[in-house]
Amino acid sequence: AVISLTTLQLVVEGTHSGIAPGQMLSAWMGLLTNSKVEMIGAVLQSVAVVLDQTDEHYVTASHPHPTPFVTDQASTDAKMEVGHHTDHGLLPELGKREVVVHIKKRLLGAIGEAKRTNTISYLMKLALQPIEATRFPAVNLLRAIAAQPSGWGLQMLFAHQGASIDSNFYEYVIERLTEYCKEGKDHKFALIQAVAQNPSRGHLPDEVNQKIDVMVQQGAYYLPPMVELQTMEG
Known part of the structure; x- marks a missing residue:
């Protein structure tokens, strides 16, 4: 199954109403404090699955009809704010790829936060x-x-x-x-x-x-x- 950018951001950032920012991510990474090594291993494997899906797959999964990457310099240099009000439907393709990378890094950072280490x-x-x-x-x-x-x-x-x-x-x-x-x-x-x-x-x-x-x-x-x-x- 292909994970969409919207789903990824929902889990990591909590961007939909009714879900506090970071709530789902905190619950997910909180499983790393479990005493069962099998549970810890499962969490790490699940993060690997997220990282293994290419940035392009996250982007194209956000559209029923994928469009070519935007390559003009203005769009490339645009700063994409990742937060509650981000509208993926309006972001250019390269901007969405930047969002994916940001969220992947955020997901990895949450592992260290849960374990209070790097x-x-x-x-x-x-x-x-x-x-x-x-x-x-x-x-x-x-x-x-x-x-x-x-x-x-x-x-x-x-x-x-x-x-x-x-x-x-x-x-x-x-x-x-x-x-x-x-x-x-x-x-x-x-x-x-x-x-x-x-x-x-x-x-x-x-x-x-x-x-x-x-x-x-x-x-x-x-x-x-x-x-x-x-x-x-x-």
């Missing part, structure tokens, strides 16, 4: 824990963020440049030993591929792109030679 830090923490019910969905959501074609997701992820693997996205991505089962390795490799296939990856440093390319060529199940030798001897 969203990416929270996801990376889960991605390094042994609990598969939350680890796999966290890695999958990181993949969905990395896959955003305009590059804002990559910028958000690679801005995490801490001193340890749980606070440095690049160090986490290139570390092969964070996953030890086939399903986990598949999720991690999908994340690596999302970075490699992003059309905006040119903004990343050359050494990062080169390392990502090597990892893609090595495949999902590659192990460093020393680790592979130890595994065989064990």
Whole structure:
């Protein structure tokens, strides 16, 4: 099923009468405080579904008869206010795409607000824990963020440049030993591929792109030679 921009904004912004701004989003993200790891995983997976639908699909789902993107500079530069009075029927196509990106970012930000931490830090923490019910969905959501074609997701992820693997996205991505089962390795490799296939990856440093390319060529199940030798001897 294709989600429309109107539906997305209704859930995230609460733009219809009778619904307080942010009420539905707060209830949705409030499920992250649930003690059941399966519930937390389900919430993260649902956010990944929202991010995986392309901006263009949100825009075209708002019209019974989609029209070509508006490309004149005045429309492109127009500032679109996302709020209670936004009328999607009057927004140009490029303006609607800006609204979609804003709402996607707002949705991700709500995860951190619910957990009282930075969203990416929270996801990376889960991605390094042994609990598969939350680890796999966290890695999958990181993949969905990395896959955003305009590059804002990559910028958000690679801005995490801490001193340890749980606070440095690049160090986490290139570390092969964070996953030890086939399903986990598949999720991690999908994340690596999302970075490699992003059309905006040119903004990343050359050494990062080169390392990502090597990892893609090595495949999902590659192990460093020393680790592979130890595994065989064990």
